[in-house]
Amino acid sequence: MSSPNADLISIYEKNKASSSSPALATCKALMDILETDNSATYAEFVAKLQKVIETFESIEPLIEVQSISEIFLRFITLTASEYQSIDEMRKALKLRGNLFLDKVVNCTQKIVKYGHPFIYEGSNILVHSYSPVVLETFLFVKKLGKRFCVYVTKSAPDNSGEIMYNKLKAHGIQCSLILDAAIGHFIEKVDMVMVGADGVVENGGIINKIGTYPLALCAKAFNKPLYVLAESYKFIRHYPLNQADIPQPIRGSDKRIRRKSGTVDESGPLVDYTPPNYITLLHTDLGTLTTAAVSDVLIQLYL
Template identity: 50%
Template structure:
């Protein structure tokens, strides 16, 4: 991080440099740089305060999502979870940076672990419904295509940003048989598929997920039609939150800085939510880097991450 570059500027630059860089990866790179540059901090408490302050700043980025909140909490826990008794604080800082780099390495390796567990669920002739554009789901489907598996994808348009259209283009570019349907058509489309594959911006302690607006509707329809819903998510997205419904979801998760503004009939402006919450009873399994986890086990796994 250059001397004139703020943490928020660095985060936005990293996200812009690579189209498929995850928000958590860019966040952790930024936090490591903050620790390296925070020479005025001379205690672990001061470093913690700086990290918390930086995380709050990053949440204001238009490129941030719910995973930035969970990733920041886990990063802070990971680098300070054991004793840091060093003769000089410069030595302590180096330990913190080393642990941070190890945490970043684990995040980068998580994708391969998830794909290795999820790939056996895709077979010749499998018909998959997708909502929005998930980098993890896209990577899995590309790997399945390389394995010469003949499967079909149906992608929702995913308004308001039409992220499903981007997903469709990526799939077709990879030679994958894919078609687009309107969001309102999802109930009809689900009658023609074998499973739903989703990513997640965050996995809550309840075992539910926070994801692109419309996910809840997709999962409700899938549940009614007995179509299993599988979620692919890194464990760094496990969030200490226990919403019971949409109203329980924190405003910063429902209305991130990137939420689009729409004009009301009276001439005022309001923000449309860009995420919703899907309760655990509508999800079949979660594929994570720590294993294949049923929604009911997420709370226990989250507890282990913080021990």
């Protein structure tokens, strides 16, 4: 018989194969767990779920997995008292889970809707690393027939910028791959900077692939707008005071990259924190937000 952990891993991996993002995979896997659950009490159910979530987080140590799980768990703890029996609660949870799943699926589409008008005809855009939602936005703008030019940083240590570059090129979007160190040269050529985010923190700052912060500093020095495209489920209740203050489980998102690349200096972090004063606007599935609005959203979500 396989261990319970191995079961969980197989559930997660199965869902990951059919999902476009780790957040979606986590959500689907949690629904699968709910489907087969036979806990007799509320407490047993929550304890089980918490163990499941811990396992998922260890498989994929990403902010979005952590955050999606937290929202899912919050659904239960906030509404448990409304139901008479555990079966009734499970039924209600399934219904709400499916609604949430739909929301997560449509996130990218909504962000594209809010973000695309900011890319105007003839724009030059600097992007950092690979971000699926930034890519989707570009593809949508391309379909509208607008011409624009993208500069993509190579983004050491895993050179994920190359993925972005190759995908853009395959879709016929004019783009160049530039060195991480060359941002100081190219920032004066571009009209805006667009990045994704691993996580959005309480003050509206973002935690993202290492190199985002120097890029934000360059953008500020040249008065170029910096737009962040991020799903609202990436909003997390953390308030880092400086780079060293990024909590350990979040820094854990490094592990995935570390595994891929052998040449990295082990002492270096692979995410950095960009304070809100460097961010012009956040395009999210809830609309285009200022950085100050992030805390309002978090309050609505968790309080």
